[in-house]
Amino acid sequence: MSITLAELKQKLSQNHSKLTPQRQMILQAFLNHPEEHLSAEDVHQIVKPLASDIGVATVYRTLELLSELKLLNKMDFGDGRSRYEIQKNDESHCHHHLICLSCGKVKEFEDDLLESLETAIAKKSNFTIVDHQLKFYGYCQECRKQ
Amino acid sequence: MSITLAELKQKLSQNHSKLTPQRQMILQAFLNHPEEHLSAEDVHQIVKPLASDIGVATVYRTLELLSELKLLNKMDFGDGRSRYEIQKNDESHCHHHLICLSCGKVKEFEDDLLESLETAIAKKSNFTIVDHQLKFYGYCQECRKQ
DNA sequence: CTTAGTGCAAAACCTTTGCAACTCT
DNA sequence: AGAGTTGCAAAGGTTTTGCACTAAG
Numbered sequence: 001m002s003i004t005l006a007e008l009k010q011k012l013s014q015n016h017s018k019l020t021p022q023r024q025m026i027l028q029a030f031l032n033h034p035e036e037h038l039s040a041e042d043v044h045q046i047v048k049p050l051a052s053d054i055g056v057a058t059v060y061r062t063l064e065l066l067s068e069l070k071l072l073n074k075m076d077f078g079d080g081r082s083r084y085e086i087q088k089n090d091e092s093h094c095h096h097h098l099i100c101l102s103c104g105k106v107k108e109f110e111d112d113l114l115e116s117l118e119t120a121i122a123k124k125s126n127f128t129i130v131d132h133q134l135k136f137y138g139y140c141q142e143c144r145k146q
Numbered sequence: 147m148s149i150t151l152a153e154l155k156q157k158l159s160q161n162h163s164k165l166t167p168q169r170q171m172i173l174q175a176f177l178n179h180p181e182e183h184l185s186a187e188d189v190h191q192i193v194k195p196l197a198s199d200i201g202v203a204t205v206y207r208t209l210e211l212l213s214e215l216k217l218l219n220k221m222d223f224g225d226g227r228s229r230y231e232i233q234k235n236d237e238s239h240c241h242h243h244l245i246c247l248s249c250g251k252v253k254e255f256e257d258d259l260l261e262s263l264e265t266a267i268a269k270k271s272n273f274t275i276v277d278h279q280l281k282f283y284g285y286c287q288e289c290r291k292q
Numbered sequence: 293c294t295t296a297g298t299g300c301a302a303a304a305c306c307t308t309t310g311c312a313a314c315t316c317t
Numbered sequence: 318a319g320a321g322t323t324g325c326a327a328a329g330g331t332t333t334t335g336c337a338c339t340a341a342g
Contacts, residue, residue: 013342016295016296017296017297018295018296018297018340018341018342019341019342020296020297020298020340020341022297022298023297039331040331040332041331053298053299053300054298054299055298055299055300056299056300056331056332057298057299057300057301057332057333057334058297058298058299060331060332060333061297061298061333074224076222076224078222080306080307080330080331081330081331081332082331082332096267098267098271098273098275100273101276107271107273109267109270109271111263111267113263113266114263117257117259117260117263118282120259121242121244121255121257121282122282122284124255125244125253125255126286126287127244127246127253127282127284127285127286127287128284128285128290129244129282129283129284130247130283130284130285131282131283131284132280132281132282132283133279133280133281133283134278134279134280134281135278135279135280136264136267136268136273136275136277136278137275137276137277137278137279138268138273138274138275138276138277139273139274139276140272140273141272141273144274159317162320162321163321163322164315164316164317164320164321164322165316165317166315166316166321166322166323168322168323169322185306186306186307187306199323199324199325200323200324201323201324201325202306202307202324202325203307203308203309203323203324203325203326204322204323204324206306206307206308207308207322207323226305226306226331226332227305227306227307228306228307
């Protein structure tokens with residue numbers, strides 16, 4: 001279910017943006033690292049061996065762009081840098097994040113129970129909700145053993 | 147239900163920390179600005195007129211300390227700086243944040259429906275959950291009118 | 293050929309840290 | 318007195334920006 005090159009190109013041109021090798025490579029980095037939450041620096045490290053002179057600025061600009069195009073999700077786990085994950089298009093139900101306070105690992109959790117809560121809250125608060133983010137902090141199984 | 151000076155002093159001394167005028171003033175800033183989510187710079191601006199030579203470093207160190215003592219909650223609304231809110235001690239049920247994507251305003255929302263979701267997720271995922279954070283992004287009533 | 297994108301280095305931010313002077317307890 | 322705190326300035330880390338050059342449509 002990965003996004004195809006044609007789809008990427010189309011999304012970009014809708015935005016008056018061009019398909020460059022750098023952008024392709026950066027998106028590919030996420031496809032090659034599923035379930036990970038890459039920072040700009042992570043992405044830069046992954047991509048540098050393939051294009052040694054790619055600049056950090058390009059990475060930042062591309063991450064911003066792909067987030068605007070909803071191909072990536074920008075998120076924050078409180079470690080002082082933004083992290084990104086690929087936006088799966090079959091996202092009929094959403095996923096949340098379980099963050100281990102000891103080792104920092106981030107685990108994904110699938111769920112659709114939040115939907116009803118969201119509509120209830122939207123109604124009560126007079127807010128038009130378009131997105132949400134739910135994070136749980138705690139201790140993972142491995143860390144608890146120690 | 148505000149925290150008293152004696153309570154603050156006690157909490158501090160439990161932590162081998164001292165009660166200084168700076169710390170008092172910073173906590174007071176939050177008591178004077180309920181329902182707001184102040185950044186370090188906000189706090190510095192509030193406090194500077196009262197103690198012109200208070201340094202930013204002290205503000206940062208105090209915010210960190212008060213968060214450790216659970217008197218403040220540190221949070222992130224994606225605007226590139228940490229924000230803090232006072233931790234009410236009658237927090238039997240939790241509150242979430244509705245963030246307007248247009249004007250940036252943050253509205254609080256009381257709720258306890260998440261409790262059951264949390265225990266369900268903890269069980270399924272084998273994670274010991276100690277805290278959570280739920281944010282909704284959307285458009286507030288005022289911005290929708292425009 | 294026109295418009296957009298890139299790399300580089302500098303700058304802009306927010307936050308942390310080292311240190312000498314100071315102040316609570 | 319002694320441990321902890323402060324202010325300052327410098328340093329750290331992440332992200333943004335200006336600009337000349339290059340490449341995509």
